[in-house]
Amino acid sequence: MDVMPKWAEVVLVPLISLLLAAILSALVILGIGEDPVAAVTLMVDGALGSTYGWGYTLYYATNFMFTGLAVAVAFHARLFNIGGEGQAMLGGLGVAIACLYVPWPHWSLALIAATISAGIFGAAWAALPAWLQAKRGSHIVITTIMFNFIAAAVLNYMLVTAMRPEGAMDPATERFAPAMHLPTLHELLAPLGIEFSKAAPANISLLVALAACVLVWVLIWRTRLGYEIRAYGHSENGARYAGISPVRITMIAMLISGGLAGMMAINNVMGEAERLVLNATEGAGFIGIAVALMGRSHPFGVFLASILFGFLYQGGAELALWTNIPRELIVVIQALVILFTGALDNMVRLPLERLFLALRRPTTTPQGK
């Protein structure tokens, strides 16, 4: 039974949730003695006021598209993958191995290889939790959290011991060869006569992320596998009765999810840092949860939510630079978005449903009589 029209479901509910999160965030800013209006102005100016700001906004958005899609795909199979962070860390390892140990002649080949390698590493990191969930019923939320911690230790070991160039002090790999340099938006847009900031890190990975959005849409809504994933997510018993194997769907959904999270590394490791450093993911794996919830697990929604969080991230960095508001404000906003769009969904939805029912009653009752 559809109580609400579709537009209200898809647009109104998320917007009201977002508004509530924004109001509370403003109260938090007020609470620490800063001016919310000035803060928002500064954020908009810093994130969207110049091509430099846009370059960072889109760079962060690229990360969040990958991790958001990763969480979204798992959500469709009713699996909650909190391990995006660890999978993205391992993806970084995959990118570093592909870029450091093979002398690719051209960046395009390197990009393809790095994407595949990152995807495989990310998927491999999701494989064991998936298998444990499918075969042994170990709760995937707990196992993926544990794998985040283990991933941090693995990365730490690799960077401190195995992959650090000799004589270097900081735990990081050496710089990738110049041939691996991915074209930035500045280099991509210059032939078209469009001026774009040289310093901003947004790069061709953005196009890969957009392609991933389209491919995930095709997968979920236009293929048999996507249908099976959604069917399993809606009703495990129903899916099993229809001959869909829970083990197979759990494994496939999680491998795709882990792969997508891992592919984030082509943006932050290959596109931006051009070497693998500690904490390269900067919490993007967790923001994927907020992005997927906000975007209702739909690739287009994930795309929009990624842009929004890219804006928040870049705006938050500007705030931290120019005011006394620390970057952690973004974590608070992220928490509020998860809270309102995810956990307190009914708080927004139920009054709205009641409202729409009340609006509908006068027209339907006379016809019924």
Added chain:
Amino acid sequence: MDFLTIVQVLDSTIRLSTPLLLACLAGLFSERAGIFDIGLEGKMLAAAFFSAAVAAVTGSVWLGLAAGTLASLVLSALHGLASITFRGNQLISGVAINFLASGITVLIAQDWFSQGGRTPSLMGGARFEGLEFPFAIGPSDAEAAGSTVSQLIADAGPVQQVYSELLSGHSVLVYLAFLAVPASWWVLYRTRFGLRLRAVGENPAAVDTAGVSVVGLRFAAVAICGVLCGIAGAYLATALQAGFVKEMTAGRGYIALAALIFAKWRPWHAMFACVLFGFLQAIALRYQAVRLGDFTIPVQVMDALPYILVVVILAGLVGKATPPRAGGEPYVKER
């Protein structure tokens, strides 16, 4: 490894398992009533910050404990609102609470103290001091003998070493945590409230039919969870360490959850599980790199060991862990 070293490792095992144990019992009450709670981490973190902040400002550790518990209770109420009143997804609510705590503690710490997201170091009455048992070697004996406590204990006999180092000298919260185990057992298995609480996690409809409020029981369980998490957080910031630092819970809430599953949602087993994880942390803390002949186990392996062990345990080496049957499911009264 001599006897004293073993005693010392066990001593830090007790210190390190205390926050795990309190958080684990917190999760036990909540999950037994059918409310999954992965927000233990966030509640502990919020409690750690507010207890340290209030203790630093007022100089009273007890006011700090009260403030920390209150902060944890507020987050519990939020979790209850989301998962009981509005029947939202309990896992998502827990994740939100963890992020909320992780962000807001640093935000407020920076605003209040401007020390890069930490509180000032706590001293004197702003910290929980160790309780000294009668006849145990403590700071007063050391002063009288003109020596240090560790020196005196090293010279003492094995019985005195165990008594002074292992049993005596912990803060009151440590003893409280271990006493909470039989207390939880008694409440859950020997009182009417406990019976109803367990029933509401298995079959809320039956409890509802008997005329007992499902919502009320679940809120009560979530509140108990909040209080215990609050104590756990306050212990971290005001007893185990002297002050709050960013992300100081360091995944303890998740380890407590894993211990809960390992213990199959039973209080005594929860204690053994938490002591085991505490022991692992104590080993990792003491031996940064363990040497086995020519082969050195890297420090990163030691750091990751508790998490690896959790996965191994969850993989079913302990048999099948069956959660409370109605866990994670919001209760919808039939109309």
